Amino acid sequence: MSNAPKTPDWNHIRAFLATAETGSLSAAARQLGLTQPTLSRQVAALEEDLGILLFERVGRTLELTSAGVELLDHTKQMGEAANLFALTASGQSQSIEGEVRITASDMMSAYILPQFLRELEDTAPNLKIDVIAANDIRDLLRREADIAIRHVRPEQPDLIAKLVVEANASLYAADSYLQRYGTPTTREDLKDHRFISYGDTAVMLQYLKDLDIHITDDNFHIGSENGLVAWQYALEGFGLSIMDDLVAQRLPFMRRLVTQEELLKYPVWLATHQELHTSRRIRLVFDMLSDYLKRTYRGNP
Template sequence: MDWNLLKSFAYVVKEGSLSAASRALNSTQPTIGRHIAILEEQFGFSLFTRSRDGLEPTEEALDLYPDVEAMLTRFDSFVRRLEGEKDEESGTVRIATSEVMGIEVLPDMLKKFHRAHPKIKIELSLSNKNENLLKRDADLAIRLNKPAQEALLAKFVGNVSVHFYAHKDYLKTYGTPKKLNELKDHVIIGPDREQVFLSALEKFGININREDCDFRLDNQVGQIELLRKGLGIGVMQKPLAKRSSALVAILEKEFQYQMPVWAVMHEDLRTNSRVRLVYNFLIEEFQKYTSVSSS
Protein backbone atom coordinates (compact mmCIF):
# COMPACT_ATOMS: atom_id res chain seq x y z
CA MET A 1 0.00 0.00 0.00
CA ASP A 2 1.25 3.46 -0.94
CA TRP A 3 2.31 5.25 2.24
CA ASN A 4 1.18 8.63 0.84
CA LEU A 5 -2.40 7.37 0.64
CA LEU A 6 -2.51 6.66 4.36
CA LYS A 7 -0.89 10.00 5.13
CA SER A 8 -3.56 11.82 3.12
CA PHE A 9 -6.28 9.85 4.90
CA ALA A 10 -4.90 10.76 8.35
CA TYR A 11 -4.69 14.45 7.53
CA VAL A 12 -8.22 14.62 6.12
CA VAL A 13 -9.46 13.12 9.41
CA LYS A 14 -7.44 15.62 11.44
CA GLU A 15 -8.12 18.70 9.32
CA GLY A 16 -11.74 17.97 8.36
CA SER A 17 -11.55 18.79 4.65
CA LEU A 18 -9.56 18.09 1.49
CA SER A 19 -8.45 21.71 1.18
CA ALA A 20 -7.16 21.90 4.76
CA ALA A 21 -5.37 18.56 4.41
CA SER A 22 -3.75 19.66 1.15
CA ARG A 23 -2.43 22.83 2.83
CA ALA A 24 -1.04 20.87 5.77
CA LEU A 25 0.71 18.43 3.43
CA ASN A 26 1.80 21.10 0.94
CA SER A 27 -0.13 19.24 -1.76
CA THR A 28 -3.23 19.95 -3.86
CA GLN A 29 -6.89 19.26 -3.19
CA PRO A 30 -7.34 17.05 -6.30
CA THR A 31 -4.34 14.94 -5.26
CA ILE A 32 -5.69 14.38 -1.75
CA GLY A 33 -9.13 13.60 -3.16
CA ARG A 34 -7.61 11.07 -5.55
CA HIS A 35 -5.73 9.41 -2.68
CA ILE A 36 -8.96 9.02 -0.70
CA ALA A 37 -10.77 7.59 -3.72
CA ILE A 38 -7.99 5.01 -4.27
CA LEU A 39 -8.11 3.96 -0.62
CA GLU A 40 -11.89 3.60 -0.69
CA GLU A 41 -11.60 1.40 -3.77
CA GLN A 42 -8.92 -0.75 -2.13
CA PHE A 43 -10.81 -1.06 1.16
CA GLY A 44 -14.21 -1.58 -0.41
CA PHE A 45 -16.03 0.95 1.79
CA SER A 46 -16.50 4.70 2.15
CA LEU A 47 -14.14 6.65 4.41
CA PHE A 48 -15.93 10.00 4.51
CA THR A 49 -19.37 11.54 4.11
CA ARG A 50 -19.95 15.16 3.17
CA SER A 51 -21.59 17.47 5.69
CA ARG A 52 -22.22 21.17 6.09
CA ASP A 53 -18.96 21.44 8.09
CA GLY A 54 -16.79 19.50 5.66
CA LEU A 55 -15.93 15.81 5.52
CA GLU A 56 -17.09 13.54 8.33
CA PRO A 57 -15.16 10.26 8.77
CA THR A 58 -17.31 7.15 8.67
CA GLU A 59 -17.35 4.65 11.51
CA GLU A 60 -14.95 2.45 9.53
CA ALA A 61 -12.57 5.39 9.07
CA LEU A 62 -12.60 6.17 12.78
CA ASP A 63 -11.72 2.55 13.52
CA LEU A 64 -8.72 2.74 11.18
CA TYR A 65 -7.46 6.18 12.22
CA PRO A 66 -5.67 5.32 15.52
CA ASP A 67 -3.50 2.69 13.80
CA VAL A 68 -2.70 4.98 10.88
CA GLU A 69 -1.87 7.85 13.24
CA ALA A 70 0.45 5.55 15.21
CA MET A 71 2.20 4.59 11.96
CA LEU A 72 2.66 8.26 11.08
CA THR A 73 4.15 8.99 14.50
CA ARG A 74 6.62 6.12 14.26
CA PHE A 75 7.59 7.10 10.71
CA ASP A 76 8.24 10.72 11.75
CA SER A 77 10.34 9.44 14.65
CA PHE A 78 12.30 7.25 12.24
CA VAL A 79 12.99 10.21 9.95
CA ARG A 80 14.06 12.40 12.87
CA ARG A 81 16.44 9.69 14.04
CA LEU A 82 18.06 9.38 10.61
CA GLU A 83 18.42 13.14 10.42
CA GLY A 84 20.09 13.17 13.82
CA GLU A 85 22.65 10.59 12.80
CA LYS A 86 23.57 12.68 9.78
CA ASP A 87 24.06 16.06 11.41
CA GLU A 88 23.65 17.16 15.01
CA GLU A 89 23.06 20.76 13.91
CA SER A 90 20.06 20.07 11.65
CA GLY A 91 16.86 18.07 11.64
CA THR A 92 13.78 17.98 13.85
CA VAL A 93 13.22 17.40 17.56
CA ARG A 94 9.72 16.82 18.94
CA ILE A 95 9.08 18.05 22.48
CA ALA A 96 6.05 17.05 24.53
CA THR A 97 4.98 19.20 27.47
CA SER A 98 1.96 20.67 29.22
CA GLU A 99 -0.05 23.56 27.81
CA VAL A 100 1.20 26.05 30.41
CA MET A 101 4.85 25.09 29.95
CA GLY A 102 4.52 25.06 26.16
CA ILE A 103 2.76 28.41 25.86
CA GLU A 104 4.01 30.40 28.84
CA VAL A 105 7.50 29.06 29.56
CA LEU A 106 9.12 27.37 26.54
CA PRO A 107 8.88 30.17 23.93
CA ASP A 108 11.59 32.34 25.53
CA MET A 109 13.83 29.30 25.93
CA LEU A 110 13.29 28.15 22.35
CA LYS A 111 13.97 31.63 21.02
CA LYS A 112 17.39 31.46 22.65
CA PHE A 113 17.99 27.93 21.36
CA HIS A 114 16.97 28.80 17.79
CA ARG A 115 19.45 31.66 17.65
CA ALA A 116 22.24 29.26 18.58
CA HIS A 117 21.04 26.35 16.41
CA PRO A 118 18.88 27.75 13.56
CA LYS A 119 18.91 24.55 11.48
CA ILE A 120 17.24 22.43 14.18
CA LYS A 121 13.47 22.45 13.78
CA ILE A 122 11.30 22.10 16.88
CA GLU A 123 7.91 20.38 17.00
CA LEU A 124 5.76 20.97 20.09
CA SER A 125 3.13 18.57 21.33
CA LEU A 126 1.13 20.46 23.96
CA SER A 127 -1.14 18.42 26.16
CA ASN A 128 -1.72 17.84 29.86
CA LYS A 129 -1.67 14.12 29.10
CA ASN A 130 1.76 12.51 29.01
CA GLU A 131 2.98 11.53 25.56
CA ASN A 132 4.23 7.95 25.37
CA LEU A 133 7.97 8.31 24.81
CA LEU A 134 8.37 4.54 24.69
CA LYS A 135 6.24 4.56 21.53
CA ARG A 136 8.22 7.55 20.24
CA ASP A 137 5.25 9.93 20.26
CA ALA A 138 7.93 12.53 21.02
CA ASP A 139 11.71 12.63 21.30
CA LEU A 140 11.77 14.21 24.72
CA ALA A 141 9.39 15.70 27.25
CA ILE A 142 9.12 18.15 30.11
CA ARG A 143 6.95 16.43 32.68
CA LEU A 144 5.51 17.43 36.03
CA ASN A 145 5.93 14.00 37.58
CA LYS A 146 8.64 11.37 37.63
CA PRO A 147 8.25 8.77 34.84
CA ALA A 148 7.90 5.18 35.99
CA GLN A 149 9.26 3.47 32.87
CA GLU A 150 12.83 2.21 33.21
CA ALA A 151 13.58 2.69 29.50
CA LEU A 152 13.38 6.47 29.90
CA LEU A 153 16.25 8.76 30.80
CA ALA A 154 14.91 11.28 33.33
CA LYS A 155 16.56 14.27 34.98
CA PHE A 156 14.98 16.13 37.88
CA VAL A 157 15.57 19.83 37.24
CA GLY A 158 13.83 21.43 40.24
CA ASN A 159 10.54 22.33 41.89
CA VAL A 160 8.19 25.10 40.81
CA SER A 161 6.22 26.75 43.60
CA VAL A 162 2.51 27.21 42.92
CA HIS A 163 0.55 29.80 44.94
CA PHE A 164 -2.77 31.62 44.90
CA TYR A 165 -2.58 34.96 43.08
CA ALA A 166 -4.87 37.84 42.29
CA HIS A 167 -4.56 41.04 40.30
CA LYS A 168 -4.04 44.15 42.46
CA ASP A 169 -7.19 45.69 40.92
CA TYR A 170 -9.23 42.72 42.12
CA LEU A 171 -7.82 43.04 45.64
CA LYS A 172 -8.54 46.76 45.63
CA THR A 173 -12.19 46.03 44.88
CA TYR A 174 -12.81 42.87 46.91
CA GLY A 175 -10.14 42.96 49.58
CA THR A 176 -7.51 40.34 50.47
CA PRO A 177 -8.36 37.05 52.22
CA LYS A 178 -6.43 36.65 55.48
CA LYS A 179 -7.16 32.95 56.04
CA LEU A 180 -7.57 29.95 53.74
CA ASN A 181 -11.18 29.47 54.79
CA GLU A 182 -11.96 33.00 53.55
CA LEU A 183 -11.22 32.00 49.95
CA LYS A 184 -14.80 30.79 49.52
CA ASP A 185 -15.99 34.34 50.08
CA HIS A 186 -14.05 35.49 47.02
CA VAL A 187 -14.31 35.04 43.26
CA ILE A 188 -12.49 31.80 42.46
CA ILE A 189 -11.07 30.79 39.08
CA GLY A 190 -10.93 27.00 38.92
CA PRO A 191 -11.49 23.83 36.89
CA ASP A 192 -14.67 22.65 35.24
CA ARG A 193 -14.53 18.86 34.93
CA GLU A 194 -10.90 18.24 35.85
CA GLN A 195 -10.81 17.64 39.60
CA VAL A 196 -7.17 16.69 40.17
CA PHE A 197 -6.12 20.07 41.53
CA LEU A 198 -9.15 20.44 43.77
CA SER A 199 -8.30 17.06 45.26
CA ALA A 200 -4.76 18.29 45.89
CA LEU A 201 -6.13 21.31 47.76
CA GLU A 202 -7.87 19.00 50.21
CA LYS A 203 -4.45 17.87 51.47
CA PHE A 204 -3.93 21.45 52.64
CA GLY A 205 -7.32 21.51 54.32
CA ILE A 206 -8.77 23.71 51.58
CA ASN A 207 -12.26 22.43 50.81
CA ILE A 208 -13.01 24.20 47.55
CA ASN A 209 -15.25 22.27 45.18
CA ARG A 210 -16.44 22.90 41.65
CA GLU A 211 -19.52 24.82 42.80
CA ASP A 212 -17.31 27.27 44.71
CA CYS A 213 -15.56 28.29 41.48
CA ASP A 214 -17.17 31.35 39.86
CA PHE A 215 -15.22 30.89 36.63
CA ARG A 216 -14.73 27.29 35.52
CA LEU A 217 -12.51 26.05 32.72
CA ASP A 218 -10.12 23.12 32.40
CA ASN A 219 -7.69 24.95 30.15
CA GLN A 220 -4.97 26.12 32.54
CA VAL A 221 -3.67 28.76 30.13
CA GLY A 222 -7.19 30.20 30.08
CA GLN A 223 -7.31 30.18 33.88
CA ILE A 224 -4.08 32.17 34.02
CA GLU A 225 -5.39 34.71 31.52
CA LEU A 226 -8.56 35.27 33.57
CA LEU A 227 -6.38 35.77 36.63
CA ARG A 228 -4.24 38.31 34.77
CA LYS A 229 -7.36 40.21 33.74
CA GLY A 230 -8.40 40.59 37.37
CA LEU A 231 -11.47 38.35 37.30
CA GLY A 232 -10.66 36.53 40.54
CA ILE A 233 -8.23 34.48 42.61
CA GLY A 234 -6.50 31.51 41.01
CA VAL A 235 -3.32 29.45 41.14
CA MET A 236 -0.19 30.18 39.16
CA GLN A 237 3.45 29.19 39.00
CA LYS A 238 5.60 31.63 40.99
CA PRO A 239 8.15 32.27 38.19
CA LEU A 240 5.29 33.22 35.84
CA ALA A 241 3.57 35.45 38.38
CA LYS A 242 6.80 37.33 39.13
CA ARG A 243 6.87 38.55 35.54
CA SER A 244 3.98 40.91 36.34
CA SER A 245 4.07 43.52 39.10
CA ALA A 246 0.26 43.61 38.99
CA LEU A 247 -0.08 40.08 40.43
CA VAL A 248 -0.02 39.63 44.19
CA ALA A 249 0.55 36.36 46.05
CA ILE A 250 -2.30 35.39 48.37
CA LEU A 251 -1.76 33.41 51.60
CA GLU A 252 1.74 32.52 50.42
CA LYS A 253 2.83 31.03 53.74
CA GLU A 254 -0.38 29.06 54.25
CA PHE A 255 -0.43 27.49 50.79
CA GLN A 256 2.61 26.49 48.75
CA TYR A 257 2.42 23.56 46.33
CA GLN A 258 5.74 22.23 45.06
CA MET A 259 5.49 20.95 41.49
CA PRO A 260 8.47 18.80 40.37
CA VAL A 261 9.83 19.31 36.84
CA TRP A 262 11.54 16.47 34.97
CA ALA A 263 13.32 16.42 31.62
CA VAL A 264 12.73 13.04 29.98
CA MET A 265 13.96 11.25 26.85
CA HIS A 266 14.11 7.67 25.59
CA GLU A 267 17.42 6.07 26.53
CA ASP A 268 17.89 4.88 22.93
CA LEU A 269 18.25 8.54 21.91
CA ARG A 270 21.10 9.30 24.30
CA THR A 271 23.55 8.92 21.40
CA ASN A 272 21.48 11.13 19.08
CA SER A 273 23.53 14.31 19.11
CA ARG A 274 20.70 16.61 18.07
CA VAL A 275 18.19 15.33 20.62
CA ARG A 276 20.83 15.32 23.33
CA LEU A 277 21.69 18.92 22.47
CA VAL A 278 18.07 20.02 23.00
CA TYR A 279 17.73 17.84 26.11
CA ASN A 280 20.79 19.34 27.82
CA PHE A 281 19.74 22.85 26.84
CA LEU A 282 16.27 22.43 28.37
CA ILE A 283 17.74 20.97 31.57
CA GLU A 284 19.91 24.06 31.98
CA GLU A 285 17.08 26.48 31.18
CA PHE A 286 14.54 24.81 33.47
CA GLN A 287 17.06 24.75 36.30
CA LYS A 288 17.21 28.54 35.95
CA TYR A 289 13.42 28.73 35.74
CA THR A 290 12.77 26.63 38.84
CA SER A 291 15.43 28.52 40.83
CA VAL A 292 13.08 31.54 40.78
CA SER A 293 10.73 29.61 43.07
CA SER A 294 13.32 29.58 45.84
CA SER A 295 14.03 33.30 45.61
Protein backbone atom coordinates in the same frame (compact mmCIF):
# COMPACT_ATOMS: atom_id res chain seq x y z
CA MET B 1 53.34 16.78 50.59
CA SER B 2 49.73 17.59 49.74
CA ASN B 3 46.99 15.36 51.11
CA ALA B 4 44.44 16.58 48.56
CA PRO B 5 42.30 13.82 47.08
CA LYS B 6 43.25 12.58 43.63
CA THR B 7 41.30 14.23 40.83
CA PRO B 8 39.25 11.52 39.08
CA ASP B 9 39.84 10.78 35.41
CA TRP B 10 36.98 12.03 33.22
CA ASN B 11 36.85 8.69 31.39
CA HIS B 12 36.25 6.98 34.71
CA ILE B 13 33.47 9.44 35.58
CA ARG B 14 31.89 8.88 32.17
CA ALA B 15 32.01 5.12 32.73
CA PHE B 16 30.22 5.56 36.08
CA LEU B 17 27.54 7.77 34.50
CA ALA B 18 26.86 5.37 31.63
CA THR B 19 26.64 2.42 34.02
CA ALA B 20 24.26 4.28 36.33
CA GLU B 21 22.01 5.35 33.44
CA THR B 22 21.87 1.96 31.71
CA GLY B 23 21.90 -0.21 34.83
CA SER B 24 24.46 -2.70 33.53
CA LEU B 25 28.11 -2.89 32.60
CA SER B 26 27.41 -4.54 29.26
CA ALA B 27 24.92 -1.88 28.15
CA ALA B 28 27.23 0.91 29.33
CA ALA B 29 30.15 -0.63 27.45
CA ARG B 30 28.10 -0.77 24.24
CA GLN B 31 27.04 2.83 24.69
CA LEU B 32 30.63 4.04 25.11
CA GLY B 33 32.14 1.69 22.53
CA LEU B 34 34.30 -0.11 25.08
CA THR B 35 34.76 -3.71 26.07
CA GLN B 36 33.03 -4.71 29.28
CA PRO B 37 36.30 -5.50 31.11
CA THR B 38 37.68 -2.07 30.19
CA LEU B 39 34.60 -0.29 31.44
CA SER B 40 34.55 -2.38 34.61
CA ARG B 41 38.17 -1.41 35.30
CA GLN B 42 37.33 2.27 34.81
CA VAL B 43 34.47 2.11 37.31
CA ALA B 44 36.69 0.25 39.78
CA ALA B 45 39.43 2.86 39.31
CA LEU B 46 36.96 5.66 40.10
CA GLU B 47 35.86 3.84 43.25
CA GLU B 48 39.50 3.51 44.26
CA ASP B 49 40.25 7.19 43.56
CA LEU B 50 37.24 8.29 45.63
CA GLY B 51 37.62 5.66 48.32
CA ILE B 52 33.93 4.70 48.19
CA LEU B 53 31.75 1.95 46.74
CA LEU B 54 29.49 3.23 43.95
CA PHE B 55 27.62 0.07 42.94
CA GLU B 56 26.51 -3.15 44.54
CA ARG B 57 25.32 -6.21 42.65
CA VAL B 58 21.77 -7.37 43.36
CA GLY B 59 21.11 -10.57 41.45
CA ARG B 60 22.04 -9.85 37.86
CA THR B 61 21.64 -6.10 38.12
CA LEU B 62 23.74 -3.28 39.50
CA GLU B 63 22.27 -0.85 42.00
CA LEU B 64 23.76 2.42 43.13
CA THR B 65 24.92 2.66 46.72
CA SER B 66 23.86 5.67 48.75
CA ALA B 67 27.21 7.29 47.90
CA GLY B 68 26.62 6.56 44.21
CA VAL B 69 23.16 8.13 44.31
CA GLU B 70 24.60 11.24 45.96
CA LEU B 71 27.24 11.62 43.26
CA LEU B 72 24.99 10.81 40.31
CA ASP B 73 23.30 14.22 39.99
CA HIS B 74 26.66 16.04 40.04
CA THR B 75 27.99 13.57 37.48
CA LYS B 76 25.02 14.17 35.19
CA GLN B 77 25.68 17.90 35.32
CA MET B 78 29.31 17.26 34.38
CA GLY B 79 28.17 15.04 31.52
CA GLU B 80 25.80 17.70 30.20
CA ALA B 81 28.51 20.35 30.41
CA ALA B 82 31.02 18.10 28.67
CA ASN B 83 28.62 17.29 25.86
CA LEU B 84 27.77 20.93 25.27
CA PHE B 85 31.43 21.90 25.47
CA ALA B 86 32.42 19.28 22.91
CA LEU B 87 29.65 20.29 20.51
CA THR B 88 30.41 23.99 20.83
CA ALA B 89 34.18 23.59 20.59
CA SER B 90 33.95 21.52 17.43
CA GLY B 91 31.26 23.68 15.87
CA GLN B 92 29.05 20.60 15.56
CA SER B 93 26.10 22.31 17.20
CA GLN B 94 25.85 24.62 14.20
CA SER B 95 25.56 21.64 11.84
CA ILE B 96 23.02 19.64 13.85
CA GLU B 97 19.73 19.53 11.99
CA GLY B 98 16.43 17.70 11.96
CA GLU B 99 13.30 17.93 14.09
CA VAL B 100 12.94 17.56 17.85
CA ARG B 101 9.46 17.45 19.38
CA ILE B 102 9.08 18.78 22.92
CA THR B 103 5.85 18.23 24.84
CA ALA B 104 5.00 20.38 27.84
CA SER B 105 1.95 21.91 29.49
CA ASP B 106 0.35 24.83 27.70
CA MET B 107 1.56 27.22 30.43
CA MET B 108 5.13 25.94 30.29
CA SER B 109 5.09 26.08 26.49
CA ALA B 110 3.80 29.65 26.35
CA TYR B 111 5.58 31.29 29.28
CA ILE B 112 8.75 29.36 30.14
CA LEU B 113 10.04 27.88 26.89
CA PRO B 114 10.32 30.95 24.59
CA GLN B 115 13.64 32.15 26.06
CA PHE B 116 15.01 28.61 25.84
CA LEU B 117 14.03 28.43 22.17
CA ARG B 118 15.97 31.65 21.55
CA GLU B 119 19.07 30.16 23.17
CA LEU B 120 18.66 26.95 21.23
CA GLU B 121 18.26 28.83 17.96
CA ASP B 122 21.53 30.67 18.61
CA THR B 123 23.34 27.39 19.36
CA ALA B 124 21.80 25.13 16.69
CA PRO B 125 20.11 27.31 14.05
CA ASN B 126 19.39 24.38 11.72
CA LEU B 127 17.23 22.50 14.21
CA LYS B 128 13.46 22.44 13.79
CA ILE B 129 11.51 22.40 17.06
CA ASP B 130 7.89 21.32 17.35
CA VAL B 131 6.38 22.26 20.73
CA ILE B 132 3.38 20.10 21.60
CA ALA B 133 1.46 22.15 24.18
CA ALA B 134 -0.64 19.53 25.95
CA ASN B 135 -1.61 18.89 29.55
CA ASP B 136 -2.06 15.16 28.96
CA ILE B 137 0.95 12.84 28.99
CA ARG B 138 2.09 12.07 25.46
CA ASP B 139 3.65 8.65 24.87
CA LEU B 140 7.37 9.02 24.27
CA LEU B 141 7.73 5.32 23.52
CA ARG B 142 5.33 5.67 20.58
CA ARG B 143 7.32 8.72 19.45
CA GLU B 144 4.49 11.20 19.94
CA ALA B 145 7.28 13.41 21.25
CA ASP B 146 11.05 13.18 21.75
CA ILE B 147 11.36 15.07 25.04
CA ALA B 148 8.70 15.61 27.69
CA ILE B 149 8.58 18.14 30.52
CA ARG B 150 6.39 16.70 33.23
CA HIS B 151 5.46 17.33 36.85
CA VAL B 152 5.20 13.65 37.77
CA ARG B 153 7.90 11.04 37.31
CA PRO B 154 7.37 8.95 34.15
CA GLU B 155 6.79 5.31 35.06
CA GLN B 156 7.79 3.57 31.82
CA PRO B 157 11.02 1.61 32.49
CA ASP B 158 12.41 2.19 28.97
CA LEU B 159 12.46 5.96 29.36
CA ILE B 160 15.30 8.09 30.67
CA ALA B 161 13.91 10.44 33.32
CA LYS B 162 15.68 13.22 35.17
CA LEU B 163 14.44 15.36 38.04
CA VAL B 164 15.68 18.80 37.04
CA VAL B 165 14.42 21.15 39.73
CA GLU B 166 11.70 21.79 42.30
CA ALA B 167 9.43 24.68 41.27
CA ASN B 168 7.16 26.88 43.40
CA ALA B 169 3.53 27.79 42.83
CA SER B 170 1.18 29.98 44.88
CA LEU B 171 -2.36 31.30 44.97
CA TYR B 172 -2.83 34.53 42.99
CA ALA B 173 -5.53 37.10 42.25
CA ALA B 174 -5.65 40.19 40.06
CA ASP B 175 -5.85 43.66 41.59
CA SER B 176 -9.22 44.08 39.89
CA TYR B 177 -10.59 41.01 41.67
CA LEU B 178 -9.24 42.09 45.08
CA GLN B 179 -10.71 45.57 44.69
CA ARG B 180 -14.13 44.01 44.10
CA TYR B 181 -14.11 41.11 46.58
CA GLY B 182 -11.45 42.02 49.14
CA THR B 183 -8.14 40.34 50.02
CA PRO B 184 -8.15 37.02 51.91
CA THR B 185 -5.50 36.95 54.63
CA THR B 186 -6.04 33.43 56.02
CA ARG B 187 -6.97 30.06 54.56
CA GLU B 188 -10.31 30.32 56.33
CA ASP B 189 -11.06 33.53 54.38
CA LEU B 190 -10.76 31.60 51.12
CA LYS B 191 -14.18 29.99 51.68
CA ASP B 192 -15.77 33.33 50.72
CA HIS B 193 -13.91 33.74 47.43
CA ARG B 194 -14.27 32.69 43.80
CA PHE B 195 -11.82 30.27 42.21
CA ILE B 196 -10.81 29.55 38.62
CA SER B 197 -11.20 25.91 37.59
CA TYR B 198 -8.58 24.16 35.44
CA GLY B 199 -10.82 21.36 34.18
CA ASP B 200 -12.14 18.77 36.63
CA THR B 201 -13.29 20.65 39.74
CA ALA B 202 -13.47 17.44 41.80
CA VAL B 203 -9.75 16.88 41.24
CA MET B 204 -9.00 20.50 42.12
CA LEU B 205 -11.09 20.31 45.28
CA GLN B 206 -9.15 17.28 46.50
CA TYR B 207 -5.84 18.93 45.61
CA LEU B 208 -6.79 22.08 47.52
CA LYS B 209 -8.05 20.02 50.46
CA ASP B 210 -4.63 18.38 50.68
CA LEU B 211 -3.23 21.92 50.99
CA ASP B 212 -5.64 22.63 53.85
CA ILE B 213 -7.82 24.84 51.65
CA HIS B 214 -11.40 23.73 52.28
CA ILE B 215 -13.80 25.09 49.68
CA THR B 216 -16.69 23.56 47.73
CA ASP B 217 -17.85 23.28 44.16
CA ASP B 218 -19.84 26.47 44.72
CA ASN B 219 -16.58 28.44 44.89
CA PHE B 220 -15.89 27.70 41.20
CA HIS B 221 -17.79 30.08 38.94
CA ILE B 222 -15.68 29.91 35.78
CA GLY B 223 -12.88 27.83 34.31
CA SER B 224 -11.39 26.00 31.34
CA GLU B 225 -9.41 22.85 30.66
CA ASN B 226 -7.13 25.05 28.58
CA GLY B 227 -4.56 26.41 31.01
CA LEU B 228 -3.92 29.57 29.01
CA VAL B 229 -7.63 30.39 28.91
CA ALA B 230 -8.11 29.69 32.62
CA TRP B 231 -5.10 31.87 33.50
CA GLN B 232 -6.43 34.67 31.29
CA TYR B 233 -9.67 34.59 33.29
CA ALA B 234 -7.59 35.05 36.44
CA LEU B 235 -5.82 38.01 34.83
CA GLU B 236 -9.21 39.50 33.99
CA GLY B 237 -10.22 39.32 37.65
CA PHE B 238 -12.74 36.48 37.58
CA GLY B 239 -11.25 34.61 40.54
CA LEU B 240 -8.31 33.12 42.41
CA SER B 241 -5.86 30.84 40.64
CA ILE B 242 -2.90 28.63 41.54
CA MET B 243 0.03 29.49 39.32
CA ASP B 244 3.76 28.91 38.94
CA ASP B 245 5.54 31.79 40.69
CA LEU B 246 7.84 32.21 37.71
CA VAL B 247 4.83 32.96 35.50
CA ALA B 248 2.70 35.01 37.89
CA GLN B 249 5.42 37.26 39.28
CA ARG B 250 6.09 38.71 35.84
CA LEU B 251 2.79 40.54 36.14
CA PRO B 252 2.75 43.44 38.64
CA PHE B 253 -1.06 43.40 38.95
CA MET B 254 -1.19 39.76 40.11
CA ARG B 255 -0.93 39.41 43.90
CA ARG B 256 0.28 36.37 45.80
CA LEU B 257 -2.26 35.55 48.52
CA VAL B 258 -2.37 34.25 52.10
CA THR B 259 1.27 34.29 53.30
CA GLN B 260 4.63 34.25 51.59
CA GLU B 261 5.67 31.14 53.49
CA GLU B 262 2.83 28.98 52.20
CA LEU B 263 4.27 28.08 48.82
CA LEU B 264 3.47 24.93 46.91
CA LYS B 265 6.34 22.87 45.54
CA TYR B 266 6.20 20.58 42.56
CA PRO B 267 8.86 18.70 40.57
CA VAL B 268 9.98 19.41 37.03
CA TRP B 269 11.01 16.20 35.23
CA LEU B 270 12.62 15.77 31.84
CA ALA B 271 12.00 12.48 30.07
CA THR B 272 13.11 11.05 26.77
CA HIS B 273 13.63 7.69 25.10
CA GLN B 274 16.82 5.67 24.72
CA GLU B 275 17.72 7.53 21.52
CA LEU B 276 19.19 10.18 23.82
CA HIS B 277 22.37 8.07 23.76
CA THR B 278 22.69 7.99 19.96
CA SER B 279 21.01 11.14 18.62
CA ARG B 280 23.14 14.28 18.77
CA ARG B 281 20.15 16.55 18.27
CA ILE B 282 18.10 15.00 21.08
CA ARG B 283 21.11 14.99 23.40
CA LEU B 284 21.81 18.64 22.66
CA VAL B 285 18.23 19.76 23.27
CA PHE B 286 17.87 17.60 26.40
CA ASP B 287 21.08 18.90 27.97
CA MET B 288 20.42 22.54 27.06
CA LEU B 289 16.83 22.30 28.32
CA SER B 290 17.99 20.80 31.61
CA ASP B 291 20.53 23.59 32.09
CA TYR B 292 18.01 26.28 31.12
CA LEU B 293 15.30 25.07 33.52
CA LYS B 294 17.79 24.89 36.39
CA ARG B 295 19.04 28.42 35.74
CA THR B 296 15.58 29.86 35.25
CA TYR B 297 13.91 28.35 38.30
CA ARG B 298 16.90 29.08 40.53
CA GLY B 299 16.92 32.73 39.49
CA ASN B 300 20.09 32.63 37.36
CA PRO B 301 18.84 33.23 33.79
